[in-house]
Amino acid sequence: MRYLIIDDEHIAHKIIMEYCEMLPHMKLQKNCYSALEALKYLNTHQVDLIFLDINMPKLKGFDFLKTLTAPPKVIVTTAYSEFAIEGYELNVIDYLLKPFSFERFLKAVNKINDSNTVSKSTSIDENTSEIKRIFLRQNKSYIQIEIDTILFIEASGNYTKIVLINEIITIREKISDVLETLPSDNFLQVHKSFAIAIKYINKIDGNRIHIREHTIPIGKLYKVNLIKILN
Structure with missing residues (x-):
């Protein structure tokens, strides 16, 4: 995933870069310290994701975003929570309040991996299907799964146990938190302990x-969810 950082603070660039270095699919394209610098770069280059600060000199983050006719995915990184509503109106993927932890950063990036649409600035072969992945924390490391x-x-x-086709992974997360990272159209909670x-x-x-050799119980409170997909 090709990404661009737009922020007038050098420390913000350093933190985002260090986090992205922990994720093997992330590739930095350029560090921009103003929105005007980013506009110049985007005139001749394409990226999949922008980490965007709001409060910058000359051209504010959201004003910059409004100038883009086909913007890539955007994750806002800012110290100002009062602009969150405006950000979501502009269809940003997530809104990270500084200072943010790696876990919170990872959750935002996973939202992009879960997205059903590919960034407008990214061209892919129509015969190639997008492989969606997420990162999960296991002990002190992070593993990537399809x-x-x-x-x-x-x-x-x-x-929470993640039962895959060929293996089982156990992570220290609540099932509700794991479900938040998965596309809701593809997964269904059928019991307080199973999705x-x-x-x-x-x-x-x-x-x-029955799923392959596994048998999963259906909870009384979750039967209505199952009835919806059967109908």
Whole structure:
């Protein structure tokens, strides 16, 4: 993912770059210290993602964003929370309040990986399908998995098990937090402790769902969710 940093503070560039270096698919294109510098760069180059500060001299972040006819994905990074509503009206992916942790940064980047649409500034072969991935924290490291390989997820105490086609990963996250990173159209919570990938349902038998060799219970409070997709 080709990214651009637009911020008048050098420390902000340093933090974002250090975070992105931990994610192997992120590639820095340029450090811009003003919106005018970024406009000049974007006239001749394409990027997939912009990390955008709001309060900059000469041309403010949102004013810059309004000048773009086909903007790439945008994650706002700012110390000013009062502009969040305006940011979402401009369809930014996420709004990070400085100082932000790596975990919060990762959540924002994962939203882009989950997006069903490719950035308007990115051209891809029509015969090539986009591979969607997310990063998950496992102990002190971060692992990348393809969303399409997830069969179901299961709450297990303070942990959540991610059951993939070929392996099982256990992470120290609440099931609700994991679900927030997954596309809602593809996954469905069917029990307080289980959420499934809809495409892998083999059979629904009474209060149980069969996915390959696994059997998942259906909770009474979640039956209505299942009825919706059956209809």
